[in-house]
Amino acid sequence: MFQPASIDKGEASRHVARRGVHDEIAKDIGRSVRIGTRAAFLCVVALLGVAAVQLPASAHAALIGSDPANGAVLEQAPPVSTLRFSDPLDPRFVTVALTDQTGAQVPLARPTVENGTIMQPLPGLAKGGYTLAYRVVSADGHPVSGTVGFSVSVGISSPPPTTASPPPTNVPPNSGHTRPDSTGNALAWWIGGGVLIVVLLAIGAIVIRRLGRSR
Incomplete structure (x- = not known):
């Protein structure tokens, strides 16, 4: 006569035990979520x-100064033009070109590169306007290009012969995009x-x- 009651009590005990286990699981999951957060x-x-x-390591080189300065008017051209950049440059991929006001290219010697500074020897220049164009590759591999314009008010008596310089062979193509x-x-x-x-x-x-x- 008391067997059903015993069965009910046993079932109730198992139910309570299962609830306790589920509660412990919920608490452990909560702790795990907090740890994960x-x-x-x-x-x-x-x-x-x-x-x-x-x-800072991925910043691209930028021109921070030049001699002559952009827009300068000089009596005589300096023997060396200087371009200063914010970051070191790869000397293998530095190109500098000089054109006069007619668009003719002026022959230049090879520039010297020290860290972020380019020193470009200049020939004697006649009176007129000139554009110094540069293209460099910064240490992170990003190509940077630009121009610096200046004028010579007196200059030499006769302009130097203009010949087209051969195109550089070691400058990578300018894609116009930064490598991600x-x-x-x-x-x-x-x-x-x-x-x-x-x-x-x-x-x-x-x-x-x-x-x-x-x-």
Whole structure:
């Protein structure tokens, strides 16, 4: 006569035990989620630090000064023109050309490059306007080009002969686009994926352990 009551009590005990196990699983999952959130936050902080370090390294060279200055009017051309850049340059890929006001190219000697400074010897120039064009490649591989214009008010008595200089053979083609820096993006994917895998493995291990105890 008391067997059904015993069965009911046993079933109730198992039900309470299952509820306790489920509650423990929920608590463990909550703890895992909090741990994963903290890990993700630390990951974001680390990525911001990496980005802050890489920004100066990925900056492109820019012209910060020249002699003659752009728009200068000189009685005589200086023996050497100087171009100063914000970052070191690759000496292999430096090209400087000088044209007069008619568009004729003035022959130039090979320039000298020291870090971010180009020293270009100039011949004697007759009276008139001139454009000094440059094309360089910064240390990060990005091509940079521009011009500096100046005028000579007196100059020499006769202009030097104008001959077309041979085109440079060691200057890479100017695509007009910056090569994307994929290092930071790849690092972000690796760190984010690693954090996600660690969180999922932690949650899975806790659930499997709790389910094993409830059997």
